Every structure is written in structure tokens, then in C-alpha cells.
Amino acid sequence: MKCKKMHLICIPTLLSLLVSNTVLAEHLKLDDIEVISEENSPLNKDYATTAGDAAKLLENEMGVSLYRAGGVSSLPVIHGLADDRIRIQVDGMDLISSCANHMNPALSYIDPFNVQTIKVYSGITPVSVGGDSIAGTILMLSKQPEFAMEGGLLTHATINSFYKSNNDAHGVNLSASVANAHAYLQYTGTTVEANNYRAGGAFKAAGIAANGRGYLGADEVGSSYYHSDNHAFVLGFHQENHLFELMLGLQEIPYQGFTNQRMDMTNNESQQYRFKYEGHYDWGLLKASAYHQRTRHSMNFGDDKQFFYGTAPGMPMETEGVTTGVSVEAETSISSRDLLRMGAEYQRYRLDDWWPASGSGMMMGPNVFWNINNGKRDHFDVFAELDSQWNQQWFTQVGIRASQLNSDAGNVQGYNNTTVGMAGYGAAANAFNALDHSKSDHNVDVTMLARYTPDHNSSVEAGYAMKTRAPNLYERYTWANTNTMVLNMNNWIGDGNGYVGNINLKPETAHTLSITGEWHDAQKEDWQIKVEPYFTYITDYIDAVSCASVGKTCASRTDGFVNLSLDNQTAQLYGIDMRARKRLSDGQGLGRFTLTSALSYTRGRNLTTDDDLYQIMPFNLTLGVEHAYSAWKT
Structure with missing residues (x-):
């Protein structure tokens, strides 16, 4: 167990109770239905360390690092590329962060206690699991179904609790299931809560956090508190070689502080619905799924940040995101050597981001500020992938994916319609509304990979990938450039600067070369060495630029930060x-x-x-x- 903060006592399990009851049956796991990659890493679930943040389960994965945001909202980085540049699937759902500051990333919607399998593609990502991403793919799956033998009943229950003394972090994880030979019902639930954590020593003067706020100690990190509740209900049916599964996921985060943002999360409620089917036929495997997520997200100044600005009591910011997706995938052996995998995916995303008026002045009123109005981002993908086992030593994989992505947004308005001065939003709103907001991107992904396994003790894998990612709605459609306060609120990068989008952005295209060598004893138990150098060249890389360089006039500032926009540039990354x-x-x-x-x-x-x-x-x-x-x- 690793305790990464000083003055920390880790008590990972105050209570752990396991109840398992099998009546007239033995435990049966459906190996013919449950498809799990051989390369999945074993999970080290230190609940006291993760404390509700599923992203922390990735800390030991090759090529992955994390940068901290809120207590349950860490963002993974693969080879220097993060956030929307990574495709992240949670139980087969491509969830999208509906927040101008990306406070609710995909991995915040699953609790680490409920995670059974993680797969990270940090090198050459197959097209069957890629798409609309240039860094790689993270697949996180919850516990898989377990059935009893015919005529039997299988029940299972687990309670786990933890406590951390540094920030009084504490939580309870519950899991219960019941199954016979043909049906199962499963529930998992988690609640976790924490106060501000303390650093290893004083790093600032003690005193009030902000005007009218409470006291912070010299070693206390303000706005690091959080509270999160997650629940999941799964109902499944098994009939011969067919599995049907329905899932309902519920989340509520009543508060979560962010040390790197000027705002805090004051509520996040989400409902996720998922249907999954897997079936084996004489010709091969068929998988299909459909999902729907609705998120209501709220931000304002939390307990450790100044709340009143003039006559304005806070700065409420509201977001609603709705994501719907369907996918179908089939694989069949077309010869003793070749396995063909084909599929199609569709995702529909809608986003509204509005900020209610606050106070009686012109700074945040009298209008509702529409940051993004009726944002739309829809994409349809088809792919084909061929796996070829040429002999015992040589394996190849080639794949191609074609994507059609359409985005759009409605007209906007600022807090007021004034067309002059820093507090006037009318001119910027009028300029944005006069533009054609509809955009269409046609993207193509290609992968080619070869693996050579000369013996039981070594293997070498090399490949090339061309990957594309279209801009997200905040990168394209945030529009207000005259007021620093508003620019600061659009900071999905988390660097303290202010940002305004660029409707003319083009998709990013990454070309990646990667080689992986692995050496080990025959049983992979005594010793193992794995080395992976890589190189990525990105055209139309979306990066921060001065507002003037893209024809925008942004508010000036002298507080050590800058107001920026975005443009397509060229970048490269390499490493090992x-x-x-x-x-x-x-x-x-x-x-x-x-x-x-x-x-x-x-x-x-x-x-x-x-x-x-x-x-x-x-x-x-x-x-x-x-x-x-x-x-x-x-």
C-alpha cells in the first residue's frame, strides 16, 4: 500500500464482509460469453488511495499519467495527450464531459470498487476500439455476470469501508447480486466524502480563504473537498449462447472543490441507461449495445472562494448534456488464418451551457448568458479490421475506420446587449450569430501492426497508426472575448488562463510509430521486461494562441495570466x-x-x-x- 501524502494514516478496510451462498449449484462463469483481453493488467484496488476516483486505477499502466483536478475527477494522459484526445469507454459507453471546465470526465461516472477490467491501448490502437481520438483508448468495465448451475441459486454480498486521517476521507462500498442459471440481478453502490487535505508542511500564510469565507490553515489545500454517490443496477438474462443485459446508473455529486479552477462543482446529477447483447453463432460473434446519458451540472464559487462580487451573489453556471449511442460489431473467421471484424457506431450529443443572471448590475445581468446554445455533435463511424495468424510466430492486424462528424450550435446572447466596453457582450454575440455554425468533418483512421513471437520468452510488436479527432463543442463554439471574467470560466485546459473558441478549427491528425519489445520467463512469473519507444507527428494540432493571431480582440489583463484562443498548428511527441x-x-x-x-x-x-x-x-x-x-x- 502506498500513502502518497505526508501525515496520512491509511486504513483501507475498516469493514469487509463477504457473504456467498450457493444452493444446489456450483459457481458458473460464462467463459463463452465474457470476452476479456489477455493483456488486461491486474487491478490493485487500494480503496483508501483511490477514494472514489476510478482514474487512479490507471496509475500503474504503461504510458499513462494523471493530472489532478477534483477529488474524483482526475484526467488521464497517454503519452502526453489527454482529455478528449483519448477515447474513454465506461462499460461500452462513450461518455462526454458536459462542463466548460471538464469537471465531470468519463471516468468520474464509475466507482473504482465496481471496476473489474481495465484495458489501455497506449501504442497502436486497433480501429475497432479507436475513433475520434489521437492518443489511445481506455476501456473500463464493471463486474461481469455470474450465473448458477441449472437448478441452483447464487447469492453474493460485499461491504467495504475505508477512512483516511489526512482529510477525513471516508466511504462505504456495497455490492449484492442474486442469480440462477438464466437470470441475474446486481446492485453496486458507493458513497465517498472528504474535507480539504493537508500538505506535508506550510506553503502559505494561514488566514481566511477569501473575503467573507472561513479559515484555512497554512498547510491546508483549499477547494480540495468532495462528496460523490454512485449507484448501478444490472439485470441480465442468459439463454444458451446469448446474453442480454440492462443497466441503470445513477450519480450525484453534491459538491466537489477544484484547486486549479476559479469555479467549483456545486452539483452533478447523471442517469445512464445501457442495453447490451452478446451472442455466439455458427458463423461467429455478434455484439450490440445502446446507451443514453443525461447530465445536469452546476458550478459556482465554493466555500473557499470569494462569493460576492459587487451586488452579485456568486456566478451560477448551468449545463445539461444528453448523449445517445448505438453500436453493432460482428467478427467471423473467414479462414483458418484470418479473423474479420466489422462494425458501425453512431453517437448523438446535445449540449446547453447557460449562466443565469446574478446581482442587479450589468456585469452579470440582466440577461441569461448563453455560453453554448443547443450545441450538437453527431458522428457515424464504420470500420473493418483483419487479424491474421500467419503461423506460430507471426501475427498481423490491419484496419480502417471512416467517420462522418457533424457539429452545430444555435445563436447566443451575453449578460447584456451593450455593444461597447468590457462589460458589453452585444458586439461579440452579434458577430458569432452572423456566422454559419454548421460544420462537417470527414475523418479516416488506419492501423497496421505486426507481432513476431520467436519463442515462449520474447515477442516484438511494431506498427503505424493514423488517427483523427474533431474539435469538441467548447473548442469550436465558445464565443465571448471582451470580458476576462467570462473567458476565465471557459478553462477546460485547467491552466488558469481565459479561453475563447475558434469556429474555424479543423480536425487533428496524428501519425504514430511504435515498437514494443517484451522478454520474460516462459510462465511470466519469475521475471519480465517490457520496452516501448514511440513517435507521434500531429498535423492541425489544436493549441492555444494569441487572440489577435486568429482575428479576435480579447480583453487585456495584468494578473499574470493571459486570454487566449485556439488554432491548428503542428506538434510532435516522442518517448519511451x-x-x-x-x-x-x-x-x-x-x-x-x-x-x-x-x-x-x-x-x-x-x-x-x-x-x-x-x-x-x-x-x-x-x-x-x-x-x-x-x-x-x-
């Missing part, structure tokens, strides 16, 4: 990941000891401006010793 492990003892006496190490280096440059890219993890090396004795693991 390495992981190694060696067993030091065989488990006799004091138990089994294993030495582990992980090394990562990424270099990212904007070739247009000759600047470093943002949010690049520095060179890092991690060494560890794992110990296992009977049922104990440390």
Missing part, C-alpha cells in the same frame, strides 16, 4: 516506456518478494511555435517491492 519485475524469493519463510520498476519519458513540442506542450509528465522512475504472504499483500 519501460517496465520490469523480478521475483526475489519463492514464497517460503517470510513470503514472496518481487522487485518492480517503471520508467517513462515523454518529450512534446509545438513545432509551429517551438514551445513545449502542456501537461507533459517529466522523466520519472518508480521502484517498488511487492510482498505476498498467504492472503496478505503489501
Whole structure:
């Protein structure tokens, strides 16, 4: 167990109760239905460390780093590329962050306690799991169905609790299921709550957090508190080689502070509905799914930030996002050597982002401010992928994906219709409303991969991928450029600057070369070394630029930050990941000891401006010793 904050006592399990009852049956898991990749990493669920943040389960994945936002809203980074540049699926659902500050990313909608399988594609991503992304893909799956033998009944219940002394983080995880041979019902629920955490020592003067607010200690990190509740209900049916599954997911985050933003989350409610089908036929495998998510998101100044500005009591910001998706995928063996995989996907996304008037002055009134009005982002994809096992040593995979993406947004208005001065929004709104907001992007992804396995102790994999990503709605359709306060509120990058979108942005295209070498003992138990160098060249890379360079006049400021817009540029990234492990003892006496190490280096440059890219993890090396004795693991 690792406790990453000083002055921290980790008590990962105050209560752990497992009840399992099988009547007239043995436990049966449907291996012919449950399809899980061989390359999934084992999960080390340290609940006290993750504390409700599923993204932290990725900390030990090769090529992945995290940058912290809220307590349950960390954002993963794959080889220096983050956020919407990564395709993230949660139980087969492509969830979208409906927030100008990206406070509700996809991984915030699943609790780590409920995660069974994680698959990370950080190198060459197959087209069957890629699309509208240039960094890679993260697949996170919850617990899979378990059925009883014919005539039997299988019941299961788990309670887990934890407490952390640093910020009084505490939570309860519940899981219960009942199943016979043909149907199952499962419930998982989690609640987690935490106060502000404390640093290893004083880093500022103690005092009030802001005018009219409470006291913060010299070592207390303001706006790091949070509370999150998640519930999931799953009903499934199994008939011979067919599985049908219905899921209902519910989330409420009544508050979550953000240390890197001027706003805090004051509520986030979401409902997710999913249908999944998997069936085996004589000709192969058929998978289909449909999902729908509705999110209501609210922001304002939290307890550690100034609330009153003149006559304005806070700055309420409201968002509603609705996502609907369907997908169909089939795979069939067309020969003893070749497996063909084909599929189609459709996603419909709608976004409204509005800020109610606040106070009696002109700064935040009298109108409702429409940041994005009736935003639309729809895409339809088709793909084909061919796996070929030429012999025991050689495997190849080639694939192509074609995407049609359409986006649009309605007319907007500011807090007022005044056309002059910093507090006037009329001129910027009129200029935006006069434009044609409809955009269509035609994207193509291609992957080619070859794997050579000369013996049981080694393998080498090399490949090329061309990946594309279209701009998100905030990058294209945020429009207000005359008021720094409003520019600050559109900060999905999380760097403290102010941003305004650019409707003329083009999709990004990334060309990636990657080589992976792996060496290990025949059983992969004694020792293992894995090395992966990579290189990515990105055309039309979307990066921050001065407002003037894209024909916008933004408000000036002297507070150390800048107001920026976006434009297409050119960038490149390269680096290397390495992981190694060696067993030091065989488990006799004091138990089994294993030495582990992980090394990562990424270099990212904007070739247009000759600047470093943002949010690049520095060179890092991690060494560890794992110990296992009977049922104990440390």
C-alpha cells in the first residue's frame, strides 16, 4: 500500500464482509460469453488511495499519467495527450464531459470498487476500439455476470469501508447480486466524502480563504473537498449462447472543490441507461449495445472562494448534456488464418451551457448568458479490421475506420446587449450569430501492426497508426472575448488562463510509430521486461494562441495570466516506456518478494511555435517491492 501524502494514516478496510451462498449449484462463469483481453493488467484496488476516483486505477499502466483536478475527477494522459484526445469507454459507453471546465470526465461516472477490467491501448490502437481520438483508448468495465448451475441459486454480498486521517476521507462500498442459471440481478453502490487535505508542511500564510469565507490553515489545500454517490443496477438474462443485459446508473455529486479552477462543482446529477447483447453463432460473434446519458451540472464559487462580487451573489453556471449511442460489431473467421471484424457506431450529443443572471448590475445581468446554445455533435463511424495468424510466430492486424462528424450550435446572447466596453457582450454575440455554425468533418483512421513471437520468452510488436479527432463543442463554439471574467470560466485546459473558441478549427491528425519489445520467463512469473519507444507527428494540432493571431480582440489583463484562443498548428511527441519485475524469493519463510520498476519519458513540442506542450509528465522512475504472504499483500 502506498500513502502518497505526508501525515496520512491509511486504513483501507475498516469493514469487509463477504457473504456467498450457493444452493444446489456450483459457481458458473460464462467463459463463452465474457470476452476479456489477455493483456488486461491486474487491478490493485487500494480503496483508501483511490477514494472514489476510478482514474487512479490507471496509475500503474504503461504510458499513462494523471493530472489532478477534483477529488474524483482526475484526467488521464497517454503519452502526453489527454482529455478528449483519448477515447474513454465506461462499460461500452462513450461518455462526454458536459462542463466548460471538464469537471465531470468519463471516468468520474464509475466507482473504482465496481471496476473489474481495465484495458489501455497506449501504442497502436486497433480501429475497432479507436475513433475520434489521437492518443489511445481506455476501456473500463464493471463486474461481469455470474450465473448458477441449472437448478441452483447464487447469492453474493460485499461491504467495504475505508477512512483516511489526512482529510477525513471516508466511504462505504456495497455490492449484492442474486442469480440462477438464466437470470441475474446486481446492485453496486458507493458513497465517498472528504474535507480539504493537508500538505506535508506550510506553503502559505494561514488566514481566511477569501473575503467573507472561513479559515484555512497554512498547510491546508483549499477547494480540495468532495462528496460523490454512485449507484448501478444490472439485470441480465442468459439463454444458451446469448446474453442480454440492462443497466441503470445513477450519480450525484453534491459538491466537489477544484484547486486549479476559479469555479467549483456545486452539483452533478447523471442517469445512464445501457442495453447490451452478446451472442455466439455458427458463423461467429455478434455484439450490440445502446446507451443514453443525461447530465445536469452546476458550478459556482465554493466555500473557499470569494462569493460576492459587487451586488452579485456568486456566478451560477448551468449545463445539461444528453448523449445517445448505438453500436453493432460482428467478427467471423473467414479462414483458418484470418479473423474479420466489422462494425458501425453512431453517437448523438446535445449540449446547453447557460449562466443565469446574478446581482442587479450589468456585469452579470440582466440577461441569461448563453455560453453554448443547443450545441450538437453527431458522428457515424464504420470500420473493418483483419487479424491474421500467419503461423506460430507471426501475427498481423490491419484496419480502417471512416467517420462522418457533424457539429452545430444555435445563436447566443451575453449578460447584456451593450455593444461597447468590457462589460458589453452585444458586439461579440452579434458577430458569432452572423456566422454559419454548421460544420462537417470527414475523418479516416488506419492501423497496421505486426507481432513476431520467436519463442515462449520474447515477442516484438511494431506498427503505424493514423488517427483523427474533431474539435469538441467548447473548442469550436465558445464565443465571448471582451470580458476576462467570462473567458476565465471557459478553462477546460485547467491552466488558469481565459479561453475563447475558434469556429474555424479543423480536425487533428496524428501519425504514430511504435515498437514494443517484451522478454520474460516462459510462465511470466519469475521475471519480465517490457520496452516501448514511440513517435507521434500531429498535423492541425489544436493549441492555444494569441487572440489577435486568429482575428479576435480579447480583453487585456495584468494578473499574470493571459486570454487566449485556439488554432491548428503542428506538434510532435516522442518517448519511451519501460517496465520490469523480478521475483526475489519463492514464497517460503517470510513470503514472496518481487522487485518492480517503471520508467517513462515523454518529450512534446509545438513545432509551429517551438514551445513545449502542456501537461507533459517529466522523466520519472518508480521502484517498488511487492510482498505476498498467504492472503496478505503489501
